[in-house]
Amino acid sequence: MSFLNQTDELVQPNARRSFLGQSGLLLSGAAVALLAGRDALAASKGGKVDEAGASDVRILNTALGAELEAIAAYQVGAESGLLQKPALDLAVTFQGHHKAHADLLQKTIFKLGGQAVEAKKAYTFPTDKLKSQADVLRFAAMLEKGAVSAYLGAVPLFGNRELAQAAASILGDEAMHWAVLRNALGEAPVPSAFMS
């Protein structure tokens, strides 16, 4: 099948290492902005968070909650028995990205003096509607598209521009997930020039 050939190219060992390596570089850039940014850390003084900092922490916590759910969703997909390689490898790779996002968000919330939300004990997913590999990929694509929109809606709200930049870095990663999943489904990977 053509989409399997396409996804196979995306997860060939060398290409995958390269992709992950590049992703790591992007994340490192965001991590620097988040964890070493003096402006960001200045929002927290003596363990107390000022109002602007509190607002930023709320945004980060909402994002963290969604990332934790995405990790759980990919786990359900990976364990469903419906995904075959190379689609399964894609799911595991993307889950790893969400884990990295969640880890960074959590650390940043702590750095800002906030309390990070924790993963729920159980999540609800429409597993009764997931009957095939395409169903799982379509479900994942729907979540990733929503994540792009969510970050797009959050970026302008940050009081701290370094945090906005870091959130935009995550947004870019989610957009790539969405495009690759659409491609795997045989759909146009980038259906429009703008996101909303």
Next chain:
Amino acid sequence: MASTNVPLSAQIKAGEAVYSRCLACHALAYDRTGPRHCGLFGRRAGSVKGFSYSEAMKKSDIVWNAKTLDRFLTNPAAMVPGTTMTYAGVANPDERRELIAYLKHVNDTPECKQ
């Protein structure tokens, strides 16, 4: 652009596309990062049993209808400061109208009647 002259069916279809922006956090029939949308109209804000709302939402004294939704969706944090729906909003009034038309419609579908 949609307007009030656009057939309701077309508004609902367009609203479904707008709703895809909400799907990182919301679902119709079950709670996620945000609460479920089935049963939204006529519901008091912050009242879905078992969902962990912000204090701001619990104290907002809002009952959801087309008018309050339109105001909230325009700029959630302006209407409910402290809400955990940290989203800039849907600036386009036609898109808000479409989204609200869709949410009204789905409330009467089997997915929300289960």
